[in-house]
Amino acid sequence: MSLDAFKNRNIGSQNYVPVNIENYPTSGWDKFKQVVKRGVGKELFVGLWVVLREMLKFKIHTVQYPSEVLPIGPRYRAVHKLLRLLESGNERCIGCGLCEKICVADCIRMDTRVDENSRKEVVEYSINLGRCIFCGYCAEVCPELAIVHGSRYENVSEQRAHFVLKDDMLTPIDFLKQQKEFSGFGALSPNADQLVKKTPLAY
Amino acid sequence: MELEVFIIQTLVKILVVLLIFSALAGFTTYLERKVLAFMQRRLGPMTVGPFGLLQVLADGIKLFTKEDIVPTNSIKPIFKIAPVILPATAFVAIASVPLFPEFEAFGTTIHPIIVDSNVGVLYVLGIMAIGMFSPLLAGLSSGNKWSLLGGARTAIQLLSFEVVTGLSILAPLMLVGSLNLIDINDYQIDNGWLVLTQPVAFVLFLIAGYAETNRTPFDLLEHEAEVVSGYATEYSGMRWGLFFIGEYVNMYIVAFLTVLIFFGGFGEGTLTDGFCYLGKVLFFIFLFLWTRAAWPHVRPDQLMWLTWKVLMPLAVINVVITGLVVMF
Ligand code: SF4
Numbered sequence: 001m002s003l004d005a006f007k008n009r010n011i012g013s014q015n016y017v018p019v020n021i022e023n024y025p026t027s028g029w030d031k032f033k034q035v036v037k038r039g040v041g042k043e044l045f046v047g048l049w050v051v052l053r054e055m056l057k058f059k060i061h062t063v064q065y066p067s068e069v070l071p072i073g074p075r076y077r078a079v080h081k082l083l084r085l086l087e088s089g090n091e092r093c094i095g096c097g098l099c100e101k102i103c104v105a106d107c108i109r110m111d112t113r114v115d116e117n118s119r120k121e122v123v124e125y126s127i128n129l130g131r132c133i134f135c136g137y138c139a140e141v142c143p144e145l146a147i148v149h150g151s152r153y154e155n156v157s158e159q160r161a162h163f164v165l166k167d168d169m170l171t172p173i174d175f176l177k178q179q180k181e182f183s184g185f186g187a188l189s190p191n192a193d194q195l196v197k198k199t200p201l202a203y
Numbered sequence: 204m205e206l207e208v209f210i211i212q213t214l215v216k217i218l219v220v221l222l223i224f225s226a227l228a229g230f231t232t233y234l235e236r237k238v239l240a241f242m243q244r245r246l247g248p249m250t251v252g253p254f255g256l257l258q259v260l261a262d263g264i265k266l267f268t269k270e271d272i273v274p275t276n277s278i279k280p281i282f283k284i285a286p287v288i289l290p291a292t293a294f295v296a297i298a299s300v301p302l303f304p305e306f307e308a309f310g311t312t313i314h315p316i317i318v319d320s321n322v323g324v325l326y327v328l329g330i331m332a333i334g335m336f337s338p339l340l341a342g343l344s345s346g347n348k349w350s351l352l353g354g355a356r357t358a359i360q361l362l363s364f365e366v367v368t369g370l371s372i373l374a375p376l377m378l379v380g381s382l383n384l385i386d387i388n389d390y391q392i393d394n395g396w397l398v399l400t401q402p403v404a405f406v407l408f409l410i411a412g413y414a415e416t417n418r419t420p421f422d423l424l425e426h427e428a429e430v431v432s433g434y435a436t437e438y439s440g441m442r443w444g445l446f447f448i449g450e451y452v453n454m455y456i457v458a459f460l461t462v463l464i465f466f467g468g469f470g471e472g473t474l475t476d477g478f479c480y481l482g483k484v485l486f487f488i489f490l491f492l493w494t495r496a497a498w499p500h501v502r503p504d505q506l507m508w509l510t511w512k513v514l515m516p517l518a519v520i521n522v523v524i525t526g527l528v529v530m531f
Pocket residue numbers: 102103104105106107108127131132133134135136137138139
């Protein structure tokens with residue numbers, strides 16, 4: 001796309017009001033006139049009217065947090081999860097060790113062994129959340145979409161260690177049905193089309 | 204016998220007024236939060252009790268149980284006594300304000316005013332002015348530069364606005380010819396509301412009232428964005444709470460005075476008039492909250508400019524014109 005396409009600010013029928021900033025008064029008489037205009041003129045009363053109007057309209061925007069929560073974007077990187085295969089319920093992680101290798105904070109530790117069917121099995125997997133910087137590289141590099149970032153941001157516990165062991169991160173087998181697929185990096189929020197708008201400002 | 208009845212009646216009235224206004228001060232904080240919240244499209248306190256009504260109680264418990272910190276470098280006796288002055292003067296001032304027209308109950312006529320003094324207005328304004336010593340002394344004794352600045356601003360505000368209060372109220376008093384608040388109320392039964400004949404005085408008095416009660420747009424004393432919390436920076440717990448009670452009681456006094464002097468007070472004094480009277484007072488309380496939501500506050504230099512160059516000359520001209528009208 002050429003730059004012209006970005007410079008074209010056809011913002012459609014949105015209701016933008018350009019703000020007209022007047023010069024500051026310099027002489028005493030100008031200041032006096034400004035005070036009269038603001039005090040006796042409309043400005044003070046417009047202010048009063050605007051807040052009263054909002055009160056009467058009663059369009060409340062409060063989110064009463066613990067009982068109501070806002071949806072979070074798909075790119076949000078909260079505490080990690082290890083996912084399972086949806087059909088068989090087997091663990092997705094194949095123990096390739098890429099996540100351990102790429103981690104910038106060097107905080108993933110895993111231990112693997114070859115089981116009786118000559119398959120590689122992950123016996124231990126932990127992330128030291130005291131060091132993790134939530135960069136998301138581990139989830140990006142994982143070839144099996146096994147380690148992902150969850151969306152749980154309410155973490156209350158007596159110890160940090162309560163979120164970081166394999167058992168804490170792995171989807172419990174009973175909850176397989178509720179396991180949500182990670183939409184991945186670069187995913188747009190579902191209502192992105194409504195949120196992204198052109199503004200009158202040039203780039 | 205008469206004397207004993209009088210003493211007991213007065214004591215009961217004092218107790219009732221104290222209780223009602225302490226509770227009202229608390230309730231007004233709730234009202235203020237709600238009104239401000241609605242005007243800013245928020246809900247305000249919601250979790251404690253139905254619609255957050257018990258928030259006042261929770262705040263009370265918090266204030267009473269909080270640690271009472273007295274800073275090492277403060278001047279301790281003054282630091283400790285300063286918060287008492289504001290609510291004390293506010294409650295003393297309210298003694299001379301008629302809170303309701305007289306009514307019949309328990310077989311006697313009850314006058315809901317503690318002292319029906321013949322210099323009512325002067326008394327109320329004088330005592331309220333003493334209340335300004337509270338932030339001033341608090342600021343000077345705290346040993347904190349923000350407090351000191353807040354205290355200095357108190358002095359500015361006091362010096363500037365006492366003049367305007369006095370001068371603005373002089374013109375209506377010239378018309379009435381009495382300082383007694385009940386006389387002023389009775390005058391308006393025959394002659395119509397004083398706001399109609401003295402609109403300038405009304406506006407000036409209201410502006411000065413905002414400054415005296417330290418409310419937006421004149422809340423220089425503890426403006427958070429500039430001086431942390433002004434004179435109250437070092438205070439915590441109930442000492443800080445006392446400042447608040449004082450401020451809210453003062454708000455009620457200014458609202459009562461405005462209604463009494465300019466908006467016909469309780470008129471004839473029937474029960475309906477009485478409730479109308481309280482309604483008008485509540486409107487002015489609402490106005491306090493309303494302006495707080497809508498208006499920014501002024502700088503100290505703008506405050507001085509406004510007082511000495513605009514409001515005071517206006518008040519003087521108003522007095523002169525009223526004087527000429529009364530004479531001829
Ligand atoms: S998010 Fe980043 S720092 Fe945290 S475990 Fe993954 S790669 Fe390491």
